[in-house]
Every structure is written in C-alpha cells, then in structure tokens.
Amino acid sequence: MNIDYFKFSVPFSQLKKKADSLKITEEKFKERAMLFLSKEEASNFTRSVFHPTKEDIEDDKKHCHYLLGKGVNFENLQSELSSDPLFEGFSL
Numbered sequence: 001m002n003i004d005y006f007k008f009s010v011p012f013s014q015l016k017k018k019a020d021s022l023k024i025t026e027e028k029f030k031e032r033a034m035l036f037l038s039k040e041e042a043s044n045f046t047r048s049v050f051h052p053t054k055e056d057i058e059d060d061k062k063h064c065h066y067l068l069g070k071g072v073n074f075e076n077l078q079s080e081l082s083s084d085p086l087f088e089g090f091s092l
Contacts, residue, residue, distance in 0.1 A: 012052055019087075029050070
C-alpha cells in the first residue's frame with residue numbers, strides 16, 4: 001500500500017511552541033479555536049495547550065516520541081503549521 005498522504009494529531013507542546021513563536025496570546029488562540037470548535041471544546045483545547053496537566057504532559061511526551069519514531073520532523077512541522085487555519089494570518 002502506497003500512502004502519499006496521512007493525518008495525525010499535532011502534540012499540544014508543538015502547538016504551544018508555534019503559538020509562542022508567533023506571540024499568540026491565550027485569548028487570541030482561543031478566539032481562533034472557536035472558529036472551528038464549540039466554545040467549550042475551544043476552552044478545553046486552549047487549556048490543554050497553555051496549561052497542561054501532569055497527565056497532559058506525559059501523554060504529550062509519549063505522542064512526540066511516537067511521532068519521532070515514525071519519522072516526523074518537528075522543525076518541518078513547525079514550518080507547516082504556519083499554513084494551518086489555526087495559525088494562518090499570524091506572522092513573526
């Protein structure tokens with residue numbers, strides 16, 4: 001089977017890194033997330049990105065380790081996130 005395209009979820013730590021690099025505040029991040037999610041979902045999502053629990057951090061580490069094992073390059077991921085609707089329109 002030839003897979004040219006696949007989807008995966010981006011670790012919260014990588015989303016936070018991108019938000020920080022673009023100087024996106026928690027409030028702006030949540031506002032943008034509400035364009036795609038319900039208010040409650042956006043609040044929970046934003047909390048997980050900006051204020052992760054110990055469990056969130058452990059899950060994120062496992063997620064990152066798994067993706068690295070599959071060959072995901074986080075530098076490329078950070079670059080590609082610029083075109084994601086969540087970050088589109090923000091610039092350095």
